[in-house]
Amino acid sequence: AAGDIIVVGAGTYTESINLNKAVTLRGAEHGVAAGASPGDRGTVETVLDGGIFASAPGAVIDGFTVRNGRVSGSVKVGVAVSASNVTVTNTIIEDVSAPAQSDGLSTETGNNNFTLTNSTIRNNWRGIYLNPGSGHVLSGNLIQGNIGSGVGIGSDGQSNLTLTGNTISD
Numbered sequence: 001a002a003g004d005i006i007v008v009g010a011g012t013y014t015e016s017i018n019l020n021k022a023v024t025l026r027g028a029e030h031g032v033a034a035g036a037s038p039g040d041r042g043t044v045e046t047v048l049d050g051g052i053f054a055s056a057p058g059a060v061i062d063g064f065t066v067r068n069g070r071v072s073g074s075v076k077v078g079v080a081v082s083a084s085n086v087t088v089t090n091t092i093i094e095d096v097s098a099p100a101q102s103d104g105l106s107t108e109t110g111n112n113n114f115t116l117t118n119s120t121i122r123n124n125w126r127g128i129y130l131n132p133g134s135g136h137v138l139s140g141n142l143i144q145g146n147i148g149s150g151v152g153i154g155s156d157g158q159s160n161l162t163l164t165g166n167t168i169s170d
Contacts, residue, residue, distance in 0.1 A: 005023065005024045006023055006025050008025060008028075008046050010027075010028040010044040010045060012047040012049060013047065013048050014049045016051050016070035017051075017052045017053070019052055019054045019055065020055045021059070022058035023056075023059060024059075024060040024062060025052075025059075025060065025061050026062050026063055027063035027065075027091075028044045028045055029046065029064075029065075032063065033090055034090050034119055034120045035117070035119050035120055035166075036118075036140050036141060036142045036165060036166060037140060038118075045065045046063065046064050047064075047065045048066045050067075050070050051069040051070030051076070051077055051080065052064075052066060052070075052078075052079045053072065053077075053082065054079065054080065054086045055083050056086075057084050058083075058085050059086050059087075060088075061079065061086075061089070061091055062089050063089075065091070065093075066078045067094055067096075068095055069102060072106075074101070076102040076103075077103050077106050078094070078104045078105055079105045080105075080108070081111060081114055082108040085112075086114055086115070087115040088105065088115070088117075088119060089115070089117045089118055090118050091120075092120045092122070093122075094120070094123045094124065095123050096125065097124060097125050098125065098148075100148065102126070102148070103125070103126050104121040104124035104126070104128060105129075106129040107133055107136070108131055109132050109156075110131075110132065110133065111131075111133050112133050112134045112135045112136070114133065114136045114137075115136070115138075115139075116128070116136075116137070116139075116141055117138075117141070118139075119140075120141065122144045122145045122146065123144075123147075125147075126146055126148060126151045126154055127143045127146035127152045127153060127168075128143065128154070130154070130158055130161075131156050132157040132158070133158060134159040135159075135160045136158065136161050138153070138162070138163050138164075138166055139163075139164045139166065142166075143166060143167070143168045144169050152168040
C-alpha cells in the first residue's frame, strides 16, 4: 500500500520492476551514499539486472545497483521516472549501453520535483536525460563514463533545476 517500506534483501534479481505505488524500495545499501562522496557500501548489494519504471508520485528508490536497464519504447533505461515527486538515492545505475539513445536514468515530460541524491550513474550510453520539467534536484552524484553519447546530463527545457555537489567526468 502507499506509504509502505519494502526491504529487498541482498542478491541479484533478473527482472524489471513497475513501481506503481508510492512506496519506498530499500535495497541492502539503503542509507549508504554511492555518489560523489561514497560511504562504506561493503560487499553486500541488492542488484537488479533489469530496470525500474517509477510511475507513482512519491515513490522512493534507496540503496540498489541497477544494471542493463529495461526496454522503454525503442530504447533501454535503467530507471525511468514517469511521475512527479520521485526520489532515487544511494543507488548505482550502470551498463545501460545499447541500443543508441539508451539512458541510465530518464524523466518523462511534465514530471516535476524529481530528486537524485548520492548516486552513481556510470557506463551508460547517456547518463541522465531530463525531459521538460520543473523543480528537479540533483545533488552529490557521480556521473561517469557515459561514453555512447558523451553526455553526462542531457535535457530538454528545465525550469528551477538545482545541481549541487555533483562530479561529472569521462
